[in-house]
Amino acid sequence: MRSSVGNPGAESKRGMNLTLRIWRQQGPTVKGKMVTYKITDISPDMSFLEMLDVLNEQLIMQGDDPVAFDHDCREGICGMCGVMINGQAHGPQQTTTCQLHMRSFADGDTIDIEPWRATAFPIIKDLAVDRRAFDRIIQAGGYISVPTGTAPEAHATPVPKADSDAAFDAATCIGCGACVAACPNASSMLFTAAKVTHLGLLPQGQPERNDRVVNMVAQQDREGFGGCTNIGECSASCPKGISMETISRLNHDLLGALRAGARPKS
Amino acid sequence: MRCVTSCLVGGKHGVVLAWGLVVTVEHAQRRTPKVAKTNSVFKKAVMAVSGIIMVLYLIAHVIGNLKAFSGAEAFNSYSGWIRTVGNPALPGQTTLWAIRIVLLVAVVAHFWAAVSLWRQAKRARPQGYVTKKATAQSYASRTMRWGGVIIGAFIIYHVLDLTTGTVNAEGFDSTPYERLVASFQNPFVTIFYAISVILLGMHLRHGIWSATQTLGQSNRRREKTVSAFAVAFATVLTIGFLLVPFSVLFGLID
Numbered sequence: 023m024r025s026s027v028g029n030p031g032a033e034s035k036r037g038m039n040l041t042l043r044i045w046r047q048q049g050p051t052v053k054g055k056m057v058t059y060k061i062t063d064i065s066p067d068m069s070f071l072e073m074l075d076v077l078n079e080q081l082i083m084q085g086d087d088p089v090a091f092d093h094d095c096r097e098g099i100c101g102m103c104g105v106m107i108n109g110q111a112h113g114p115q116q117t118t119t120c121q122l123h124m125r126s127f128a129d130g131d132t133i134d135i136e137p138w139r140a141t142a143f144p145i146i147k148d149l150a151v152d153r154r155a156f157d158r159i160i161q162a163g164g165y166i167s168v169p170t171g172t173a174p175e176a177h178a179t180p181v182p183k184a185d186s187d188a189a190f191d192a193a194t195c196i197g198c199g200a201c202v203a204a205c206p207n208a209s210s211m212l213f214t215a216a217k218v219t220h221l222g223l224l225p226q227g228q229p230e231r232n233d234r235v236v237n238m239v240a241q242q243d244r245e246g247f248g249g250c251t252n253i254g255e256c257s258a259s260c261p262k263g264i265s266m267e268t269i270s271r272l273n274h275d276l277l278g279a280l281r282a283g284a285r286p287k288s
Numbered sequence: 289m290r291c292v293t294s295c296l297v298g299g300k301h302g303v304v305l306a307w308g309l310v311v312t313v314e315h316a317q318r319r320t321p322k323v324a325k326t327n328s329v330f331k332k333a334v335m336a337v338s339g340i341i342m343v344l345y346l347i348a349h350v351i352g353n354l355k356a357f358s359g360a361e362a363f364n365s366y367s368g369w370i371r372t373v374g375n376p377a378l379p380g381q382t383t384l385w386a387i388r389i390v391l392l393v394a395v396v397a398h399f400w401a402a403v404s405l406w407r408q409a410k411r412a413r414p415q416g417y418v419t420k421k422a423t424a425q426s427y428a429s430r431t432m433r434w435g436g437v438i439i440g441a442f443i444i445y446h447v448l449d450l451t452t453g454t455v456n457a458e459g460f461d462s463t464p465y466e467r468l469v470a471s472f473q474n475p476f477v478t479i480f481y482a483i484s485v486i487l488l489g490m491h492l493r494h495g496i497w498s499a500t501q502t503l504g505q506s507n508r509r510r511e512k513t514v515s516a517f518a519v520a521f522a523t524v525l526t527i528g529f530l531l532v533p534f535s536v537l538f539g540l541i542d
Contacts, residue, residue: 045418056418109421134419141412206425207405208412209328239329248412249328249405251432252498258424266501267508274504276329286327 037063038124041132042077044089050144056134066125070113071096071103073124074135090148096120098261101196104203105149106136111200111259118198118261138203141246142210155245156197156213162241162287163234164217166226185223192219194262201256201264207248212256214238215268222275232279239276240286328408329502335401336499338394343492345391350528356541357532360465367464399440406433428490429498435487442484449477472536481533489526493518 039062047054061080064073071093078088094102098121107113113122127133137145142155181189195216202210218235221227227234250269257266355366374383422430448454450467457470472478496518500506506514535541 043418106417106419109417109419110423136417136419139413139415139417141414204423206430207409209409239327243328243408246412248409249332250502251405251409251429252494252501253426253429254424255422265508266511267506270501270504270506272504273329273332273502276327277333277504280327280330 037065038127038129038131040064040073040127040130043132043134044149045136046089046148047137047145049147054145054148056136064124066123068124069096069120070107070122070124071120090146090150092150093120099196101198104138104198104200106134106138106203108134111138111204112198112261116259116261116263118196121261138199140199140202140208142208143199143202151199153197153199155242155247156199156210158245159210159214159238159241160217163230163237164221166221166230168226179225181224188267189220189223192216192223192264192268195220195260195264196262198261200259200261202247204255204259205248205250206253206255207251209250209256210242210245210247211250211269211272212260212264212266214242215272216264218272218275219268222271231275232282232284235272235275236279236284236286239272328405331401331405332502334397335405336502338398338401339495339499341390341394342398343496345387346492346525350525353529353532356465356468357535360463363465363468364463395440395443402433402436426494428494431487431490432494435491439484439488439491442480442487445480446484468532469536469542472533473542475537478533478537482530485526485529488529489522492525493522496521 039060042059042061043056044059045054046057059077059081061073061077064076068076071091074089074091081088091105092102094100096103098118101118103119104112105119107119107122112119114126115122135149137143137149138151138153140151143151143153145151193216195213197213199213201212202208205211218238221234222231252266252269254266257264352366352370355363371381371384445455449456449471450464453460453462453467456462456467457474458466462470472481497506497515500510500514532541
């Protein structure tokens, strides 16, 4: 049935026309460049990734190579999606790229889309980068060793409310890499600090607390991330709003651990 | 049995480790791990501690400068006192040289850590963004590195001008007060000093906050206080250092 007058909800709204400038790079070792695309009739209710889907459908229809970009859950919890949008990690809203909607842009806008840029995050293709450096930082110490078996009585290990809240805030990190992308030094401090805080504040994290921080920091240096200069771009672009406090906590733990004689595994 | 779990890094790259199920670590593009020495956080701590030493010196320095308002005699005798403090228990200029050596070590350590971290940052992002928007950084934090270089150059000029008199119009055989007046009567020198001191103020504005973070003494509750203190301290120190040069320039001190 066609929409009738007096039913504004059913009226077809004119979509947005946009100019996209997207980083195209065939592979890790190939030189890339910004390529301009025009896209029309984009609904303001689309997510940013849906807009890219529309572009890719167009490119496929034209026989062109679609733009490669990472994505998975599309509900803001997996951390897979993440691109620089107009020079900001995940774009103008403090959220993940999948949760950013086209209503954050205006009709006629030009949008620059680039991959995360860091030595430790080599480009796979176009906007997709390899973030396994984060996995290796986790492997260096982002875990606790606990005997498995029947779950222990929860009340046997009391955790102060403030600590559990702060630990949980840090645990909301989804490892998307926006902190690295936004940091002028391409440092992964906020990511590592979130993990160190998350585990270090809880009783279960205590046995490995010193080794954890020393090994994780050593690994992030080894991966080729930059050092932290406490500028705060990371926290401002973190979709989960991880605070700079975690970095201070990491520093505190690290200096304490070094004093206590903890040395990284080589 | 023990199992080792890691939290998920995210989606497809996520890992859950268990005995025998360790995800292979790829050894691509690794640098030689000189870990203990090249720990970036340790370098930051060197930066913070050497910075604090220099800030403590600056506090003493600005108080000394204000002696210029008490007249030539007070200023010159203060300058003389610095050279003889501790006498006769300590011979000659022992105290002065002890301070100089501590400061020199602090400057070298600060510079070493800065250059090393600067190079690490360069290596960490060889190709920059086509478009990059700053959302949180302050002008002070953005100018730490080049600002630091300019301040370093200023300090060299400053020592040659007022301590040794090498580049001063009054030359070597003058009193500190004469050198001070000769320098700041030249508006170009005063402006150069003013720019450098304002840069120093901005350097401290970010540096004080950054040192608090680096030494692990900041938290969400203290963040605002530390920032406010950094701004207040940097402002007071900058004004303190600007008072004397401008007073000379405008003839309040001659």
